[in-house]
Amino acid sequence: MTRPSADNAVLARDSGASLTIAGARRAWAEKFRAAGIESAELDARILVGHALAFDHAALAAAGARILGVEENDSIAALAQRRLAREPVARIVGCKEFWSLRLAVDAATLVPRPETETVVEAALAAIDAGGARSRKLRIADLGTGSGALLLALLAELPTAFGIGTDISRGALRVAWANAQGLGLPRANFIACDLTAALGGAFDLIVSNPPYVASGDIAALAPEVRDFDPRNALDGGPDGLDCYRAIAATVAALLAPGGALVVELGSGQAQAVAALFAAAGLAPSAPRPDLGGVPRALIATTARMGRYKGA
Ligand SMILES: C[S@@+](CC[C@H](N)C(=O)[O-])C[C@H]1O[C@@H](n2cnc3c(N)ncnc32)[C@H](O)[C@@H]1O
Known part of the structure; x- marks a missing residue:
């Protein structure tokens, strides 16, 4: 038996031919692969499942079922968006981060797996100061979908x-x-980085825009054409937001408090120097799963002593 191509999938309606759910997955995966999309099979599975409102198990169980015309059209509409390089998370409207399901839309960055390194580093900084159950105040600068703040609040119950x-x-x-997510302990405010903040924070985290303006054109289309420019553009050398954070953050940290930021590739030394010049003590950066130095912790002078500990 020959496998139907993606074109056949779209044409199935016109020719009266029948296409199974598994056949549609295979056909669109082939089409994605031919278009140079690396995660072709995974993307096809997610999009077919999303169009049919099936989870992974239901999709596998129903593989031999023949698709109806409307189902076939719904799948094709989503798949065409992927072929135009729209990320799957944007097509389905959500992304998993730190095991939390987060909604995303055109105004937000899609949270990245490497940003979980910032959560790990922040929790390590908190653990160095005492029990996670103590009262803590956290700020997340450039919160986007809320990824960092919500992951931290999920881990820090009070x-x-x-x-x-x-x-x-x-x-x-x-x-x-x-x-x-049932996390009303999170509040949000529109302002430039720290401009509306006052008082002492035990932890300040940020994944600021850090791509040098001139590098944006060369990014993958999924990023360049779909992530908001505000979320990417870090100015001429990518460091604008780190400079702005360094200028204000020391006055906002409690004694023993920690600043944890995400780093772009190759930025660790420059960012550490900015924070050291601001009177903070940067540690060695924490690498992500790909070995890239990704999260930088900088503490105030009284290391390991957090307000409320
Ligand atoms: C790289 S995204 C990070 C989003 C989210 N924290 C995450 O990790 O998925 C940077 C975010 O910073 C916001 N942003 C950019 N410049 C800002 C500024 N000057 N003040 C506050 N937020 C800013 C953008 O709108 C965007 O949501």
């Missing part, structure tokens, strides 16, 4: 947090994510 962003659209998504 912590309170505030996320800032210049994008009101992103803040609406972050707020809805906090409500959906």
Whole structure:
């Protein structure tokens, strides 16, 4: 038996030919692979499942079922968006981060797996200061979908947090994510990085825009054409937001508090120097799973002593 091609999948309706769910997965995976999409099989599985409202198990169990015309059309509509290089997370409207299901939309960055390194580093900094159950105040600068703040609040049961962003659209998504995850300990405010913040924070985290403006054109189309420019553009050398954070953050940290930021590839030394010049003590950066130095912790002078410990 010959396998149907993706073109056949789209044509099945016109020719009266029948296509199974498994056949549609295979056909679209082939088409994605031919278009140079690396995660072709996974993407086809997710999009077929999403079009049919089937989870992984249901999709596997129903592989031999013949698709109806409308089902076939729904799958084709989603698959065509992927062929135009729209990321799967944007097509389905959500992304898993730190085992939390986060809604994303055009106003938000799609949270990246490597950003979980910032969560790990932040939790290590908190653990160095005492029990996770103590009262903690957290700020997340450039919160986007709320990924960092919500992951931390999920791990720190009595912590309170505030996320800032210049994008009101992103803040609406972050707020809805906090409500959906049952994390009302998160608040959000529209401002430039730390501008509306006061008081002492035990932990400040940030994954700021850090791509040098001139490098954006060469990014993968999934990033360049779909992530908001605000979430990517870090100025001429990519370091604009780190400079702005360094200028204000020391005054906002509690004694023994920690700043943890995500780093772009090759930025560790420059960012550590900025924070050291601001009177903070940077540690060796923590690598992500690919070995790239990804999270930098910088502490105030009284290491390991957190307010409320
Ligand atoms: C790289 S994204 C990170 C989003 C989220 N924290 C994450 O890790 O998935 C950077 C975020 O910073 C926001 N942003 C950019 N410049 C900002 C500024 N000056 N003040 C506040 N937020 C800013 C963007 O709108 C975007 O949501």
